[in-house]
Amino acid sequence: MTRKRIVILIISGILLISFVILTVVSEKVYIALLPEVTTHTLRTSTSKDGVNERWLPGECVRKNSKGEDAVYVVREREGRFRKEFYAEEVAVDVEDTRDDGYVLVLAMVLGHMDPIVIESNLPVSDQEAVKWMNKAEYDREPIR
């Protein structure tokens, strides 16, 4: 084997090992920098007229990149190496506001007991992976 080929093999080996190390490091950094979200469980209630209503804390409703009202639902999906949580943006119409700060939202895709993001330490965008801080509380909640 010529000297040129040996040098190329050494460079390739060094690059591959570097990329392996960087892959592990970047995965750790990525997980450490994920937005930390706390959720509020959406409960559907029935009004006097028999209509299903969804009341949410006002903090759950945010403005998306287009300036529209939206909420972010935490869902689960297959990630790179393991299952991960992500935020799914759902556009909503705010119909009413109560004195306690709760708002009435209309959105067909929102389901009973859906975890809606109420608080996050970083801005959340659609389909972005997140760290769900109160997952254990959500799992313990009784389904009504």
Add this chain to the structure above:
Amino acid sequence: MKKKTNIIAIIVLSILAIITIFPLVYTFLNAFNTGSAYGLIPKEWGIRGFYETFVRRPDYLIKFWNSLFIAICIITGQLLVSCLAGYGFSRFKFPGKNILFYLIIILMMMPYQVTLVSNYAILERLNLIGKEAAVILPAIFSPFGVFLLKQAFDMCPTEFCEAAKLDGAGEVRTLFSVMIPRAKAAVASLVILSFVDAWNMVEQPLVFLRSQYQYPLSVFLSQMNERIIGMVCVCGILAALPVLLLFLFFDEDLVEGISFTKI
């Protein structure tokens, strides 16, 4: 007069070389661009692109590994299939041999998109859609590889095979111990050309794979819409590196192989 012709040739070739190298230089310089505007000389310099690509997010490196895995699997399979098929076409006589070979040449001329739909139907029946095997398996059976190695084996004198047979070697032993070492240049050419083809494939992963985490780097590069220009250019350099290293490793064999098979 000859000196004048030489000077003109040098000028023309220099201009062509600059035009060819210019995109690479542009990409390399803009890898250090931390702004949002392209420019030959970036106005804002920094290593933010490298930080975003190699440290902040693992997406690009994971797609690099996806590309490498798919390319290595395709090359390994292609080499095996092409060596066996090329040897068969070169050394054996069987009914329909010429018709079959012409069909392979016709397939070689067709763009991949022609057989994409039929491939999808077959892979769906085999329940392979969404798996890496859906991209790897169709690519293993390459008509170009069969053609290239058949031509290379045709150039080897039959006396070598006869001598091997006299020594008691079977067909497989003759292929791997006699024919392939003699056609080393063509094999190296096939490795490089197959790697470039597999490394740059975009349509097949887009159609046959479902999860974005399975996509190779080529698909990701085609869909990049980042505002950090440095990151786009660093990903471009990342995609070009393996091809460049492979070419530098095999460049002499590639030139010899292409001239050897008269392509």
